[in-house]
Amino acid sequence: MLYAPTTIRYSMTSLISSGEFGLIRRIRNRQPSGGDGVIAGIGDDAAAVLPTPGTALLYTTDTFVEGLDFDLDFSTWPQIGFKSMAANASDIAAMGGTPRYALVTLCLPSRRTPEEVDLLYEGMHRFNETCGASVHIIGGDLSATDGPTVLSITLIGEADPARIVFRSGALPGDALCVTGDIGGSEAGLRLLLRRRKNPAFAIPDASAETLEKHRTPRPRLREANLLAASGNVHAMIDISDGLSSDALHLAENSHTGLCIEADTLPVRTATRVAAEALGIPIVDLALNSGEEFELLCAVAPDAVSDLAAELMAETGVLLTRIGFFTTKDLGCLLRTPGETRPLVASGYEHFAFHPSPKSRS
Amino acid sequence: MLYAPTTIRYSMTSLISSGEFGLIRRIRNRQPSGGDGVIAGIGDDAAAVLPTPGTALLYTTDTFVEGLDFDLDFSTWPQIGFKSMAANASDIAAMGGTPRYALVTLCLPSRRTPEEVDLLYEGMHRFNETCGASVHIIGGDLSATDGPTVLSITLIGEADPARIVFRSGALPGDALCVTGDIGGSEAGLRLLLRRRKNPAFAIPDASAETLEKHRTPRPRLREANLLAASGNVHAMIDISDGLSSDALHLAENSHTGLCIEADTLPVRTATRVAAEALGIPIVDLALNSGEEFELLCAVAPDAVSDLAAELMAETGVLLTRIGFFTTKDLGCLLRTPGETRPLVASGYEHFAFHPSPKSRS
Numbered sequence: 119m120l121y122a123p124t125t126i127r128y129s130m131t132s133l134i135s136s137g138e139f140g141l142i143r144r145i146r147n148r149q150p151s152g153g154d155g156v157i158a159g160i161g162d163d164a165a166a167v168l169p170t171p172g173t174a175l176l177y178t179t180d181t182f183v184e185g186l187d188f189d190l191d192f193s194t195w196p197q198i199g200f201k202s203m204a205a206n207a208s209d210i211a212a213m214g215g216t217p218r219y220a221l222v223t224l225c226l227p228s229r230r231t232p233e234e235v236d237l238l239y240e241g242m243h244r245f246n247e248t249c250g251a252s253v254h255i256i257g258g259d260l261s262a263t264d265g266p267t268v269l270s271i272t273l274i275g276e277a278d279p280a281r282i283v284f285r286s287g288a289l290p291g292d293a294l295c296v297t298g299d300i301g302g303s304e305a306g307l308r309l310l311l312r313r314r315k316n317p318a319f320a321i322p323d324a325s326a327e328t329l330e331k332h333r334t335p336r337p338r339l340r341e342a343n344l345l346a347a348s349g350n351v352h353a354m355i356d357i358s359d360g361l362s363s364d365a366l367h368l369a370e371n372s373h374t375g376l377c378i379e380a381d382t383l384p385v386r387t388a389t390r391v392a393a394e395a396l397g398i399p400i401v402d403l404a405l406n407s408g409e410e411f412e413l414l415c416a417v418a419p420d421a422v423s424d425l426a427a428e429l430m431a432e433t434g435v436l437l438t439r440i441g442f443f444t445t446k447d448l449g450c451l452l453r454t455p456g457e458t459r460p461l462v463a464s465g466y467e468h469f470a471f472h473p474s475p476k477s478r479s
Numbered sequence: 480m481l482y483a484p485t486t487i488r489y490s491m492t493s494l495i496s497s498g499e500f501g502l503i504r505r506i507r508n509r510q511p512s513g514g515d516g517v518i519a520g521i522g523d524d525a526a527a528v529l530p531t532p533g534t535a536l537l538y539t540t541d542t543f544v545e546g547l548d549f550d551l552d553f554s555t556w557p558q559i560g561f562k563s564m565a566a567n568a569s570d571i572a573a574m575g576g577t578p579r580y581a582l583v584t585l586c587l588p589s590r591r592t593p594e595e596v597d598l599l600y601e602g603m604h605r606f607n608e609t610c611g612a613s614v615h616i617i618g619g620d621l622s623a624t625d626g627p628t629v630l631s632i633t634l635i636g637e638a639d640p641a642r643i644v645f646r647s648g649a650l651p652g653d654a655l656c657v658t659g660d661i662g663g664s665e666a667g668l669r670l671l672l673r674r675r676k677n678p679a680f681a682i683p684d685a686s687a688e689t690l691e692k693h694r695t696p697r698p699r700l701r702e703a704n705l706l707a708a709s710g711n712v713h714a715m716i717d718i719s720d721g722l723s724s725d726a727l728h729l730a731e732n733s734h735t736g737l738c739i740e741a742d743t744l745p746v747r748t749a750t751r752v753a754a755e756a757l758g759i760p761i762v763d764l765a766l767n768s769g770e771e772f773e774l775l776c777a778v779a780p781d782a783v784s785d786l787a788a789e790l791m792a793e794t795g796v797l798l799t800r801i802g803f804f805t806t807k808d809l810g811c812l813l814r815t816p817g818e819t820r821p822l823v824a825s826g827y828e829h830f831a832f833h834p835s836p837k838s839r840s
Contacts, residue, residue, distance in 0.1 A: 163569075166536070174528065174529050177528065186625075225629055
């Protein structure tokens with residue numbers, strides 16, 4: 119059922135009533151009509167789409183629970199809408215695909231207002247404009263809940279089947295490369311958490327861009343397409359849990375080992391400033407910051423410099439070699455100037471996977 | 480992100496830990512590998528699927544919130560898994576398509592156990608066996624929540640683009656027809672509610688099959704394909720909110736009026752027995768029972784009897800003419816032996832749309 123009035127739940131009548139508020143109509147009217155390939159969008163039993171001939175379909179879904187994945191103390195509704203779309207689009211990009219259509223499901227407690235829902239969708243539309251994407255919302259579901267707000271997006275992408283990049287294709291000898299810079303998302307979140315805990319804590323001006331990285335991260339859509347089309351990227355993943363975790367996923371899926379060279383990790387000044395203010399070692403931040411939505415990939419070693427130059431020329435984004443893949447028996451290692459030690463997903467004891475913001479400081 | 484370990488949430492570690500419980504692995508291992516057209520399923524950034532050439536893709540999503548859409552007092556986890564898949568499959572069927580792939584998202588409070596999740600998935604797999612479907616789960620997301628359990632399914636179907644049936648194609652003069660029988664789902668739910676409120680209330684043996692209709696409704700998958708392929712079905716919708724509401728949707732989307740003849744509504748004996756025990760007029764029950772997952776359709780008038788005969792011969796399921804479409808200016812009417820009055824979606828004041836079971840008796 120796709121946002122048809124039939125999805126109205128009893129206890130939502132305070133918020134959603136097809137006669138009075140017309141929330142579904144609001145959602146529908148916000149949405150530009152048409153959309154490439156769309157035969158039927160919001161309002162029938164199911165949406166119908168004609169896929170581009172010869173393409174593969176990519177599907178991902180990500181769910182955001184209030185208080186766990188987002189916090190209204192730290193982000194506005196448009197920012198939450200933007201980021202939820204960004205997180206899903208990043209998964210499509212990491213396969214070498216292009217995001218096309220979305221289904222958006224909301225579970226809304228009675229305290230939510232239609233205006234808040236409008237702002238959430240505004241953020242999703244703004245994501246398109248800001249990131250050069252054209253994701254068309256073709257349906258969804260609305261439900262009441264007596265729990266926290268839940269936002270769940272299913273994103274549908276298309277890709278050339280010959281150019282899909284999996285997590286599993288890395289070869290020993292490949293370079294481990296990352297786009298952009300890392301550590302900023304976690305830094306921004308931790309600055310916000312610290313200030314909530316201690317209102318006297320001053321967020322340094324020079325670290326302000328880390329707040330934006332936390333609130334409205336930009337997935338690497340064009341960059342992903344360029345990397346996939348090069349034919350020299352053997353495996354790819356987006357950094358949503360942290361570099362250490364996601365590097366381990368690449369190695370595990372590819373049946374390889376790898377070595378990360380800590381002193382090559384690309385970190386911006388703003389992130390260093392934040393790390394200093396927070397008293398966190400910058401390497402820990404870079405290794406374990408989730409929701410970066412940078413791309414981590416295995417690149418044929420002799421193609422790295424040309425690919426980096428092409429990426430810079432076309433998109434202005436860095437591609438940095440931060441290590442290399444090895445045979446599986448060598449394991450996964452982190453090399454710092456002082457020592458080489460096993461790479462571990464620092465995980466939730468220290469840096470949480472998608473942690474509850476309320477549980478960190 | 481598709482059930483990758485990366486979707487593990489901090490506060491879920493009691494339930495989901497890739498090292499210990501391996502809930503994602505349990506889900507993955509339950510799932511037969513392969514699946515027609517599946518290039519990549521659970522475990523990469525996104526699933527990748529090659530659509531059948533020449534088909535259109537259908538997308539629907541439906542969300543089930545504990546205490547609102549399901550109640551563990553009334554249904555087991557396998558029944559909840561079965562029904563959630565049935566509800567989504569019914570939407571694909573109502574477009575004339577075949578359900579193919581699913582993304583399953585769970586928000587789980589900490590009291591839920593891995594065994595309960597296993598049982599939920601068992602019900603989804605049982606749906607395939609029972610209903611002759613072959614829905615392949617290609618991914619999903621897992622999250623913690625401090626609210627109620629939320630189960631959200633996105634179902635992907637395929638259809639011949641020339642045979643998709645929308646809500647909008649009904650013509651004045653078409654017959655309004657319904658598959659199977661109606662009223663049983665609401666009857667079953669109300670029997671359960673009555674017994675919870677009054678433990679001395681005895682559910683009549685002869686009404687037992689209404690409980691099954693509430694718990695494990697069977698969507699009309701083969702029937703939908705036959706109806707769509709006939710070329711004589713101009714519009715179709717599944718009854719998820721109640722005949723009255725869904726008939727109004729057909730009329731609204733088709734810009735027609737319609738007339739339902741109350742004494743033609745197909746109702747089983749078990750439903751009559753339940754209505755009597757509950758003291759509810761049988762016509763009210765038939766008109767307003769949601770989650771029936773029968774198909775309501777507009778059929779070329781001279782094709783009805785042949786189509787009904789074909790459906791009975793091929794599937795053993797009734798197709799009953801229960802009224803007719805008119806021009807829009809005549810409005811939507813309900814004709815009973817005594818009077819003709821406007822058809823209204825009885826809605827939540829009386830019969831709720833997907834009501835909270837706890838709010839009815």
